[in-house]
Each structure stands twice: as structure tokens, then as C-alpha cells.
Amino acid sequence: MQRVLVLDKNKQPLMPCHPARARELLKKGRAAVFRRFPFTIILQDREGGEVQETQFKVDPGAKTTGIALVAQFQRGQRVIWAAELTHRGRKIKDNLLSRRQLRRGRRSRKTRYRPPRFDNRCRPAGWLPPSLQSRVDNILTWLVRLYRFAPITHLALELVRFDTQKLQNPEISGVEYQQGELLGYEVREYLLEKWGRKCAYCGAKNVPLEVEHIVPKIRGGSNRVSNLTLACTPCNQKKGSQTAAEFGFPNIQAQAKKPLGDAAAVNATRWTLWRELNASGLPLEVGTGGRTKYNRSRQGYPKTHWLDAVCVGESGENVFVPQTLQALAIKAMGRGSRQMCRVDKFGFPRTKAKQFKRVQGFQTGDIVKAIVPKGKNEGTHVGRVAVRASGSFNIRTNQETVQGIGYKYCQLTQRIDGYAYSFGSPVDSSPRINKLHRLPPHV
Numbered sequence: 221m222q223r224v225l226v227l228d229k230n231k232q233p234l235m236p237c238h239p240a241r242a243r244e245l246l247k248k249g250r251a252a253v254f255r256r257f258p259f260t261i262i263l264q265d266r267e268g269g270e271v272q273e274t275q276f277k278v279d280p281g282a283k284t285t286g287i288a289l290v291a292q293f294q295r296g297q298r299v300i301w302a303a304e305l306t307h308r309g310r311k312i313k314d315n316l317l318s319r320r321q322l323r324r325g326r327r328s329r330k331t332r333y334r335p336p337r338f339d340n341r342c343r344p345a346g347w348l349p350p351s352l353q354s355r356v357d358n359i360l361t362w363l364v365r366l367y368r369f370a371p372i373t374h375l376a377l378e379l380v381r382f383d384t385q386k387l388q389n390p391e392i393s394g395v396e397y398q399q400g401e402l403l404g405y406e407v408r409e410y411l412l413e414k415w416g417r418k419c420a421y422c423g424a425k426n427v428p429l430e431v432e433h434i435v436p437k438i439r440g441g442s443n444r445v446s447n448l449t450l451a452c453t454p455c456n457q458k459k460g461s462q463t464a465a466e467f468g469f470p471n472i473q474a475q476a477k478k479p480l481g482d483a484a485a486v487n488a489t490r491w492t493l494w495r496e497l498n499a500s501g502l503p504l505e506v507g508t509g510g511r512t513k514y515n516r517s518r519q520g521y522p523k524t525h526w527l528d529a530v531c532v533g534e535s536g537e538n539v540f541v542p543q544t545l546q547a548l549a550i551k552a553m554g555r556g557s558r559q560m561c562r563v564d565k566f567g568f569p570r571t572k573a574k575q576f577k578r579v580q581g582f583q584t585g586d587i588v589k590a591i592v593p594k595g596k597n598e599g600t601h602v603g604r605v606a607v608r609a610s611g612s613f614n615i616r617t618n619q620e621t622v623q624g625i626g627y628k629y630c631q632l633t634q635r636i637d638g639y640a641y642s643f644g645s646p647v648d649s650s651p652r653i654n655k656l657h658r659l660p661p662h663v
């Protein structure tokens with residue numbers, strides 16, 4: 221189970237507590253529910269309390285970002301809260317493209333051709349495309365949000381895929397670059413980036429790739445990264461003791477000589493995030509993707525985004541993950557649209573302009589609980605509401621979308637906050653951990 225976030229009576233964050241403890245406090249009336257997602261309670265009588273150092277760890281991804289809160293207890297580090305945040309970068313890109321095309325279409329329909337004016341617009345330094353900026357903003361939103369509900373004292377970010385400093389060590393010995401050693405993971409991440417995550421010879425993707433010597437060792441090839449590439453097992457075996465040129469790929473030998481720039485290892489989004497997190501004033505730890513993988517496989521944790529976040533950086537070496545912990549699935553949804561009404565495929569209004577965003581006190585995106593006493597939709601439905609001006613709403617629950625529920629049956633659970641959450645049932649993307657991991661021994 222996730223721990224429950226706790227506030228004292230002055231809304232200052234306390235140490236998150238076990239759900240059973242939260243239930244007890246709620247039952248006795250000593251606490252009240254402050255927020256449903258993330259579940260937070262507020263204590264009625266308590267003021268202040270002892271808190272442990274807590275790190276907000278993040279593994280940024282293009283589609284999904286892993287977030288974890290790791291607390292430093294006396295017995296060691298322990299995950300107390302985790303989430304997987306799904307971004308809407310693709311959606312933003314599509315929306316902007318469609319808006320642009322419709323505007324262009326409408327304009328050119330009646331206006332004579334005019335050549336583009338001189339390119340006199342400039343973008344501020346550090347500008348990111350809206351789809352990428354939204355990813356940064358999503359993560360910062362959740363840092364600020366969690367900072368209000370949990371005693372966060374430190375930050376950790378996976379900034380780069382691999383460590384170029386480490387790679388410059390030319391003495392990579394035979395075993396080290398293969399498995400086990402941290403350096404090996406850095407080398408693998410470097411090669412994956414350089415060779416586009418596919419077999420250098422046949423281009424096969426999503427198959428196990430082996431580190432391969434372009435000039436084989438038997439022919440005097442070295443272990444330096446400039447002599448390494450990635451190949452699938454069949455290609456590796458077929459190549460045998462030939463060099464890449466003899467095997468029919470002289471271009472690979474040429475490409476291997478070119479080093480990969482620093483820019484390729486860190487993408488623009490991560491740099492922006494790094495700057496923003498630094499600006500928060502909390503101490504920030506950075507790690508590499510190689511280190512994350514190394515920590516995760518050494519502790520035997522499965523590959524999920526939130527467990528990657530747990531394993532970020534040097535501090536991710538030894539973290540206890542409770543067996544039953546499930547990450548909250550958070551999905552960025554936006555806050556509705558400023559478009560007054562939808563358009564048809566020619567860019568013409570399809571309906572009359574909407575007048576209000578709120579209908580009977582509800583807004584699309586609010587989380588509501590509807591208790592319907594009779595009729596087709598009889599029962600209790602909890603989920604994200606989509607309002608209609610008629611007062612007949614749709615509710616998207618975990619399983620289905622229930623259509624045509626009257627506003628009179630709805631109770632507000634939480635106002636729209638730009639995100640959708642997975643309710644109750646297990647999150648598909650974060651499987652349970654099957655193995656019980658022991659706490660690290662006392663030092």
C-alpha cells in the first residue's frame with residue numbers, strides 16, 4: 221500500500237502514515253480527509269512533529285515519468301509513496317497542428333496569396349516546444365503539490381543516459397563492460413544511444429543486443445568504446461572473426477570512430493528540468509541512466525518507471541520497497557479547452573458557442589461520486605465527470621463510461637486539477653513486486 225500523506229492542523233506536512241493508522245485516526249475523528257488524490261489527511265489536534273529526510277526522486281521519460289518519495293529512516297531508506305505520471309505531449313502537438321491547419325485553411329479560402337513576411341519573431345532563451353514544455357511543467361506541478369503534503373528535503377533527477385567521464389577510461393577490461401560492473405552499464409547505455417537502440421548490422425529492434433567488437437579481439441581489436449557496437453545474436457555469430465568491413469559494413473567502422481557529443485546524452489527537456497529543480501533551492505542529486513539500471517538490477521526490481529525513479533543516483537543503491545506498494549497512476553489531461561465550440565472537418569463551427577464551463581456547479585474533469593437510486597444506471601459511480609449543458613453528465617469510472625447521469629445525483633469529490641487518476645484497482649503498468657526485499661542491515 222501507498223502511505224497516506226498527513227498534514228498537521230496548520231497544514232504543515234508530517235511523515236506519511238500507514239493506511240491502517242489513517243483509518244483509525246479518521247474513525248476516531250482525530251483527522252479529516254484533506255484531499256482524495258493523492259490521498260491526504262489533516263490532523264485536527266496535532267501541531268508539528270518529527271519528520272525524517274525525504275527525497276523526491278524522478279526519472280523523466282518521454283511518455284511516462286516515474287516519481288518516488290524515499291524517506292531516510294534509521295533502519296535505511298524506504299519508499300513511502302510512488303506514482304507514474306503520463307504526459308500529454310503527443311496530444312498537445314496534435315492539437316496545435318490541427319489548429320494551425322484549420323486557421324491556414326480558413327484564411328487561404330478567401331484571401332489572396334501573400335508571401336510569408338520576414339522572419340521577425342524570436343524565441344526567448346531556453347524556449348522549448350509546447351509539447352516538451354508540458355512534460356517539464358507536469359513534473360514541476362507534482363513537485364510543488366507533493367511538497368505541500370510531504371516533508372520533502374532533497375531532490376534526485378536522472379539527468380543523463382551515461383557518464384562520459386567514466387567512458388574516457390580506456391582500461392575497460394574484458395568482464396567489466398559486459399555485466400555486473402557499474403561501468404558496464406554506462407558503456408551499454410552509451411552504445412544504445414549511439415547506435416539507435418538497434419542491431420548495427422540488420423537493424424533489428426526490440427531484440428536482445430550484445431556488445432560486439434567491430435575489429436574482433438582475436439584480430440587485435442581493443443575494448444575501447446570506439447571499437448564497440450551492438451548486434452543481435454544471429455548477426456554476432458554470423459560475423460564471427462571478421463571485421464565489420466569484411467562483413468560488408470565499412471560505414472560502421474567509420475561511424476564508430478566518431479564520438480557521441482554530450483548533447484546526445486542529455487536532451488533539452490532534462491536540462492530545463494535540471495535548471496528548474498536547482499532553482500527550487502533544495503539539494504539536488506543527479507544520476508545517470510546507466511547507474512539507475514545498475515541499481516535496479518542489483519536489487520532485483522522489475523522494470524517500471526516508478527522503480528527506476530527509486531533507483532536514481534547513488535542514493536538508489538539500497539532502497540527498501542514494501543512488497544505491496546502500488547504506484548498511483550496519474551495522467552495529464554489538461555484543463556479543458558478555450559475553443560468555444562468544436563469545428564467540423566472544414567473548420568466551421570459544429571454547434572453554437574458554449575457559454576459556461578460550469579454546469580450546475582460541476583466542470584468537466586471534476587471527480588464526482590454519483591449515487592443513482594433507480595433506472596438504467598442504478599448504483600454508485602465514482603469517476604471523472606464530463607458535463608453537458610443539459611445537466612445530463614457522463615462519468616468515466618475505472619472500468620467504463622456511464623452515460624446520462626443527472627447532476628442531482630452527483631457529489632463533488634475533488635475539483636479538476638488537470639490530472640486523471642486510476643482508482644482503487646491495481647495499476648497495470650506497475651506490477652506487484654513478487655520477491656520480498658529485506659531491509660539493509662544496521663551499520
Ligand SMILES: [Zn+2]
Nearest residue numbers: 419422452455
Ligand atoms: Zn542483427
